Amino acid sequence: MDASVLRKRIYKLLIFSILMVLSILLMAFLFINHADDSLNKATYTTMDQEIDLCVQRVSSKKNTDLVLLNTFARNLNKETDLDSSLFEMKKESDFSSIQFIDMNHNVYSSKKDSKFSYNNLSDEYKDKIKNGFLGEQSTFKQKNKNYKLTYIVPVYGNENQIVGVLCADSSLKPYTDLMRKSISGGNLYITDFKDFYGIQKNLESNEVLAVIKNMNLSENVNGLIGVKGQEHGIVVKKIGIQGWYLCYVNSAKSLNYSMYVMSRTTNYVLMLFVIVVILLLWIAYRMMVKNNEEMEKLAYTDQLTGAVSFARFTQLVRIYALKNNNYSLVSLNLRRFKFMNEILGRDKSDDF
Known part of the structure; x- marks a missing residue:
């Protein structure tokens, strides 16, 4: 088989390998994106349920206080x-x-x-x-x-x-005591979008507050904000008291820790798998190229003289004949060379 044919086959294999790697990368990206979306959705769902519970408890407390005050007014x-x-x-x-x-x-x-x-x-x-x-x-x-x-x-x-x-x-x-019982950590603020009264605070409260103060907050906001390189979910809802809203900020890591760990672990394992597959494909390709070069050398090189072998010589003659080039062919032969072997020895005769 001609060396050019082998090279073409190797190139085809290389292209196939590249396409395969790109497909794996695409699937990995889609999987990671889907996992992150699912985690964010679960975070939003939990936050929405918790802030709804806060609003219900605030409304219940307000109504209870009004009922008590009306009772006082009647008496x-x-x-x-x-x-x-x-x-x-x-x-x-x-x-x-x-x-x-x-x-x-x-x-x-x-x-x-x-x-x-x-x-x-x-x-x-x-x-x-x-x-x-x-x-x-x-x-x-x-x-x-x-x-x-x-x-x-x-x-x-x-x-x-x-x-x-x-x-x-x-x-x-x-x-605030009622609200603290309703949420799982994070940062909760009573706000009129100008002033923020912090209820539930953690170590990142100052960074979180600085970010949301620079945001264009409005009613029923659901979104993501970045705080110190980590994504946080944000939910804003009416509190049931004139002019007041609840602004709840929490991260998936804090709110759904088990899901967060599982998602991140899966992502890391998947990325490691992709890297290993790419590395193995690269190693296999390099080994194939090297083996092909060694096989080509064995097939086309005369081990004694280092010149092209007779098989390769025959191929080259056919190639030149097809190209209609002008060339001369000279054949040399040393007669009775075996006497050289007997006189000089095989090693010296090979050197000669």
């Missing part, structure tokens, strides 16, 4: 000592303070030394009180040194006429 009698009544109400609840504001804007407080004044209230607070005078109850957040919730319910007199409003303040601690 409030303006003819009694209002300050003492408010003080007793505070003792029976988790509210940090309770105030009664009548239609003339007179203020009574559960804190005897309170300096609570209607004129010092914010415009938003006054608007909520006005709505309370019209029979509307509300829950809203206040931001001062510490975040807190304020509840406002109307108070009705004996003739079912509104005689004022009952206001109660609550810290976020009861809410």
